[in-house]
Amino acid sequence: MHRVVVLALDRVYPFELGIPARIFGAARGPDGEQLYEVVTCSLDGGPVATSADFAIVVEHGIEALATADTLVIAPFTWEPPDEDVPVAPADVFDALRPGTRVVSICTAAVLLAAAGLLDGRPATTHWWEAERCQQLFPKVNWDADVLFVDDGDVLTSAGVAAGVDLCVHIVRRDHGSAVANRAARHCVVPPWRDGGQAQYIERPVPGPSTATTAATRAWALRLLDRPLPLTELAGHARMSVRTFSRRFRQEVGMSPGDWLIRQRVELARHLLEDSDLPMDQIARRAGFGTAASLRQHLHTAIGVSPLAYRRTFRAADDPAG
Incomplete structure (x- = not known):
């Protein structure tokens, strides 16, 4: 069983601390077997102060890190702005076995950045902290628009509920969409959220007469098997191309083209997992046209x-296709 160790540091956010156990604990195999074991530790095995008005008692100390297949560092309060950059004790990362996957939720990315684990790599954190992180850690390729970044052995998420998105993504990456979707349904969370942090950044509230791109997005999802040029999308929304593109990015956090590719990739992954269709048919249904294009985008x-x-991700007794 894959062991996930969650590290709780002083002033931890209790909601985010509980996300890994909730999501990974809901991931079950075809016979209902548990796929992950989740344990929570602190640096000394003692109680941990939270950002709320209570402390949390954990059962494990730092020795649990040596048993981790995946380490998840929960976020913590980091303020005021002029406070020294938090640095994880050296033995936190030294205690990990080679090949351990490292995951940060929200502000915990600063620990990875301070340790040099993110140098030259893409990463994200809460949009509120992104500018400060960019100034403090210029070697990191910070992306304040996305909900999470998967860079192989190091993954980072944006704030609060984006930790749910990242954990569901990890389950999907490890065991496929069917397992991830079941875990998400069990936890009553969406298996995939469109867009990124940009849709949550504070902006003036649009007036009641302001048009949105939501209806056009829903319409496009039903037509992924055919070309959907920007002019047609804008025409469906009854906007100019310029207005549609600007409003789409404001609402979703990415361009219409990038959004369409993401939806087509997700459809292709679903068809690869749950159908016996040959590659050229999957490519056509997902809107990539050819198997070569599907291969490139995937x-x-x-x-x-x-x-x-x-x-x-296909079950062992299913045809390879």
Whole structure:
């Protein structure tokens, strides 16, 4: 069983601390077997002060880190702005076995950045902290628009509920969409949220007459198998291309083109997992046109070919396709 160790530091946010146990604990195999074991530790095995008006008692100390297949560092309060940058004790990362996956939720990314684990790599954190992190850690490729960043062995999430998105993504990456979707349904959370942090950044509230792109997005999801040029999307929304593009990015956090590619990749992953369709048919249904285009986009998105993805996530008794 894959062991997830969650590290709780002083002034931890209790909601985010509980996310890994909730999501990974809901991930079950085809026979209902538990796929992850989740344990929570502190640096000394003692109670941990939270950002709320209570402390949390954990059962494990720092020795649990040596048993982790995945380490999740929960976020904590980090204020005021001129406070010294939090630095994890050296033995936190030294205690990990080679190959341990490292995950941060929200502000915990500063610990990874301070340790140099994010140098030259993409990462994210809560949008409120992004500018400060960019100033303090200029070697990191911070992206304040996304909900999470998967860079292989190091993953980072944006704030609060984005930790849910990242944990569901990890389950999907480890065991496929069917397991991740079941875990999400069990926890009554969406298996996938469109867009990124940009939709949550504080902006003036639009007036009641302001048009949105929501209806056009819903319409486009039903037509992923055919070309959807920007002009047609804007026409459906009854906006100019310029207005539509600007409003789409404000609402979703990415361009219409990037959003369409993400939706097509997700559809292709679903078809690879749950159907026996050959690659050229999956490519056409997902709107990529050819198997070569499907292969290119899937590899860009998740780093593997369609055949490798199908072999990994199809049940052992299913045809390889």
